[in-house]
Amino acid sequence: MTAVMIGVDPHKGSHTAVAIGAAEEPLGKLRVRASAGQAQRLVAWAAAWPERTWAVEGAGGLGHLLAQQLVAAGVLDVQPKLGARVRLLATGASNKNDPNDALSVAVAALRSPARRQVSADDHAAVLRVWSRRHRDLGRAKNQVACRLHAVLCELVPGGVPKEITAAQATRILQSAQPSGVAGQARGELAAELLADMRRLDAQMLQSKKKLAIAVTASGTSLTGLFGVGPVIAATVIGDAADVARFASRDHFAAYNGTAPIEVSSGNRKIYRLSLRGNRRINHAIHMAAITQIRHRHSDGRAYYDKKLAEGKTHKEALRSLKRQISNAIFRCLQADARQAAPAACAKGPGGQPGNDSDSSAAGSHPERRLFGQATPEPSPTLRPDPAKRTSQPTRRSRRTSQNP
Numbered sequence: 337m338t339a340v341m342i343g344v345d346p347h348k349g350s351h352t353a354v355a356i357g358a359a360e361e362p363l364g365k366l367r368v369r370a371s372a373g374q375a376q377r378l379v380a381w382a383a384a385w386p387e388r389t390w391a392v393e394g395a396g397g398l399g400h401l402l403a404q405q406l407v408a409a410g411v412l413d414v415q416p417k418l419g420a421r422v423r424l425l426a427t428g429a430s431n432k433n434d435p436n437d438a439l440s441v442a443v444a445a446l447r448s449p450a451r452r453q454v455s456a457d458d459h460a461a462v463l464r465v466w467s468r469r470h471r472d473l474g475r476a477k478n479q480v481a482c483r484l485h486a487v488l489c490e491l492v493p494g495g496v497p498k499e500i501t502a503a504q505a506t507r508i509l510q511s512a513q514p515s516g517v518a519g520q521a522r523g524e525l526a527a528e529l530l531a532d533m534r535r536l537d538a539q540m541l542q543s544k545k546k547l548a549i550a551v552t553a554s555g556t557s558l559t560g561l562f563g564v565g566p567v568i569a570a571t572v573i574g575d576a577a578d579v580a581r582f583a584s585r586d587h588f589a590a591y592n593g594t595a596p597i598e599v600s601s602g603n604r605k606i607y608r609l610s611l612r613g614n615r616r617i618n619h620a621i622h623m624a625a626i627t628q629i630r631h632r633h634s635d636g637r638a639y640y641d642k643k644l645a646e647g648k649t650h651k652e653a654l655r656s657l658k659r660q661i662s663n664a665i666f667r668c669l670q671a672d673a674r675q676a677a678p679a680a681c682a683k684g685p686g687g688q689p690g691n692d693s694d695s696s697a698a699g700s701h702p703e704r705r706l707f708g709q710a711t712p713e714p715s716p717t718l719r720p721d722p723a724k725r726t727s728q729p730t731r732r733s734r735r736t737s738q739n740p
Contacts, residue, residue, distance in 0.1 A: 351370060353438055378402075389411075391441050463554065467570040467574050492508055544566065561624070562628055576617065588666045594610070628657065
């Protein structure tokens with residue numbers, strides 16, 4: 337029986353599915369309303385093709401819920417840019433509508449190796465939820481602080497030249513003597529903004545506590561790296577998810593933007609700063625690097641000083657340090673995956689394609705150490721076995737014990 341790929345273009349109000357065969361010929365299409373019975377309707381419609389695979393565009397975004405509902409049947413995550421490229425190459429124009437988008441998703445999932453298997457939500461999803469909450473609270477606090485700065489400039493000559501805190505703003509408002517109706521209104525507005533800042537401070541403290549508990553429960557070794565706390569660890573684990581999808585530490589560095597981009601032509605070999613990749617992980621690595629530079633006893637500061645002595649600028653040395661931290665994080669993620677799934681790693685790294693040549697035992701990096709050899713991790717194939725497409729995929733277990 338011919339294998340069938342079903343591409344789904346998800347939206348907030350509806351989902352459009354298109355089924356194609358191995359030769360990319362359309363076999364059928366269906367549009368369902370986003371509701372409680374959306375998955376049941378799609379499965380009932382696709383029953384005519386027992387040998388089928390689902391492909392959802394943006395399974396980490398609008399298609400997350402639908403992908404999780406279909407995960408037992410086997411779902412592939414197709415990035416939106418892949419579908420857009422297929423549509424453009426097929427027609428030479430955009431011709432964008434839901435059926436064409438779903439068809440492009442199916443073709444991309446059928447032909448492109450740049451797709452990955454969707455797994456059921458695990459502890460990484462929990463960390464992603466709370467790290468996003470903490471990040472949103474931080475942005476809201478910065479917005480309130482900027483507004484409070486602007487109001488204080490109209491109440492106090494010169495305002496507050498540096499970063500403002502709730503305690504500092506309280507002292508300023510207590511000593512300020514606004515005159516006139518407008519001055520009193522500004523004083524009341526500043527008091528309300530101050531109350532908002534205190535509320536956000538309390539909420540950020542609570543979210544950080546939840547992050548610390550969740551990170552400890554994950555049993556990760558990331559917090560053993562100097563400068564990596566619960567917030568940074570939760571951001572990395574939540575966004576990176578399964579480390580096995582990265583063939584090597586170079587692929588992980590390209591994913592988080594710490595690897596330079598080659599723009600060579602002919603005999604000219606040129607590398608430029610990468611502004612691509614996951615900017616959240618890139619920012620987390622940046623904060624870890626800044627923390628290490630500020631502490632002279634850290635290995636990161638010694639590496640940074642070494643690069644400066646070699647003639648590199650501050651930014652160049654910082655980028656080099658960020659790459660080393662990325663490699664160290666990748667080793668930790670691999671070691672955590674080995675320890676969480678000992679049965680899957682019992683085969684050992686020998687003969688696995690795409691892994692780093694250097695290897696060491698899991699846990700070879702002591703606490704607060706930054707550099708060391710990479711620990712390779714077997715990478716599962718992105719193409720499921722046709723004989724097992726209808727079976728439920730194995731969920732990757734995670735440790736729930738606390739760090740020793």
